[in-house]
Amino acid sequence: MYYMYLGPTFQVPIPPETMRTKIKNRNKEISLIDGDINIIKDPGLTEIRFKILLPNSSYPFNQSILNKSGRAAEYLDQLEILKQSQDPFRFIVVRMTDGGRLLNMDNIQCTLEDYTIDEDAREGYDFYVDIELKQYREWGAKKITIDKDGNGNTVAKTESTRSTIGHAGCPGIVAAKEGDTLQTICLKNFGMKLAYSNLPIVKKLNKIAVPAILATGQKIQMYKTKINKDGIPGGVLY
Known part of the structure; x- marks a missing residue:
């Protein structure tokens, strides 16, 4: 048996029967007069592809630890959110024997490329989703700011130009x-x-039946304030 996670909150409820991992090749073949050579x-x-079942019924083989009663719409x-964020996430696969002994674990920074x-x-009433992931490698230019400290010495500060949401x-x-x-x-x-x-809290607060359908200009209340005994807002309930 094995457990599969897409980011911190999405555990695949029913792991797929098969998963294909493709290690991409970037070697370059060049033809010379006396034959071909391979530039290594x-x-x-790495590209990863698999197909998962998103249930709308209760199944005994549902392995979810995070959300056992979750239904297809929640996973969709x-x-x-993973696709719209344009941010990478951790793809984790934990493989174990039936007796609970750990065999091995994959932990790859990925992006969600496509899903069908x-x-x-x-x-x-169940849904089936084909998912394609691609390995993500950190990158980003650095912005350098030259300034003077309190003693008149020149100091340089660097910051990444790539930010997360x-x-x-x-x-x-x-x-x-x-x-x-x-x-x-x-x-x-x-x-x-x-x-x-x-998401489910905002959906319930605004009594929205279909989260994917909103009218342009529709006002969405993002949270409700908590009122203390004196009638004064004292915090936020998320």
């Missing part, structure tokens, strides 16, 4: 723009790590 280069980015929300959703009425503050009300979904609004205002956990 570092391997390319998480996939959209299939429905088949003959198969019941995440916001310390979140407005109480957000107006939906054309093309917005509740998933993208939560992503923009909470950041990827908190978007999924806040």
Whole structure:
């Protein structure tokens, strides 16, 4: 048996029967007068592909630890957040024997490249999703700022020009723009790590039936304030 995770909150409920990992080749073959030679280069980015079942029924073989009662729509929300975030995440596969002995574990920084959703009425109410991941390698230019310290000495500070999504503050009300979904609004205002956990709360707070369908200009309340005994807002409930 094995357990599979896409980021910190998405555990694949029913691991796939098969998974294909492709190690990309970047070697370059050059033809010379006396024959061909092969220029050896570092391997390319690893590509991973598998197909998963997202259940709308309870199954005894559901291995989810994080969300045993989760249904397909919740997992599809998480996939959209992973895709819309344009941020890498950890793809983790833990392989174990039936007796619980650890065999090996993969832990790769990845991006969600593509996913395809299939429905088949003959198969019941479940969804099947083909997922393609690609290995992610850190990169980014550095911005250098030259300044003087308190003693008049020249100092240089560097900062990466590549940033990740995440916001310390979140407005109480957000107006939906054309093309917005509740998933993208939560992503923009909470950041990827908190978007999924806040999505069902915002959905319930605004009584939204279909998170993927919002009217342009629709006002979305992002949180409700907690009122203390004196009637004064004393914090935020997420």
